[in-house]
């Protein structure tokens with residue numbers, strides 16, 4: 001018994017008997033408006049896509065993303081800043097009734113009302129009128145929201161300490177310090193490293209001691225008298241020893 005007995009195979013229906021080379025189907029309703037998807041239409045799409053791709057690639061080369069140093073979750077002094085399109089929300093959280101004990105108002109309730117209003121707008125504003133001038137409430141709220149967003153963004157930009165922001169995120173190259181040196185041992189003995197890191201790399205408690213621009217005398221003064229959050233009298237050794245420490249640190253100064 002043969003399969004397909006009594007039937008006549010004329011060919012595989014998935015393959016056209018005659019190959020038409022890209023003749024568009026005749027959609028008579030749209031005369032002259034059709035074109036073959038493959039390759040005519042796709043080629044156009046790809047060409048436009050390639051222009052954008054090359055454009056974006058050139059932009060990333062011309063303007064590399066402003067990367068900062070590796071994020072350090074223990075650094076509580078770091079002030080993060082959202083991207084520009086969220087600056088208005090960020091700024092709102094600085095006002096007294098939207099921050100601190102009222103932070104839920106600034107973080108959830110106010111943005112929630114705005115987003116909720118936008119979501120419900122089609123149900124609230126059901127008038128047939130389309131012209132903005134005939135829809136005073138919708139237009140008014142839209143302009144109010146726009147003005148607030150522009151104002152808050154502006155305020156956050158002019159009030160941000162961009163100098164400090166640049167400094168806190170700066171990428172500082174640290175080298176592996178010489179741990180055999182006497183200066184290093186003396187720093188270990190005087191607890192410098194517990195705060196400044198065993199590679200002088202700094203940490204949550206204290207800044208790095210690499211890439212400084214301080215003279216040995218200035219460092220000696222800080223080691224004896226402290227400064228800011230660094231306590232007084234940390235260094236308990238002799239002046240001779242202190243000299244070794246300061247010279248040790250300055251060898252890793254900014255070149």
Ligand code: HEC
Pocket residue numbers: 187190191192193194195196205206207208209212214219222223227228229230231234235245
């Ligand atoms: C208790 C933690 C602690 C210890 C221990 C400590 N430091 Fe500091 N150190 C700090 C802090 C915090 C600062 C930043 C002070 C400031 O902001 O003015 C600092 C700053 C410095 C600076 C200035 C850095 C700069 O960026 O200008 C030097 C130099 C320094 N320390 C050296 C030493 C030496 C040398 C020792 C050991 C004798 C030592 N520190 C021990 C916490 C410490």
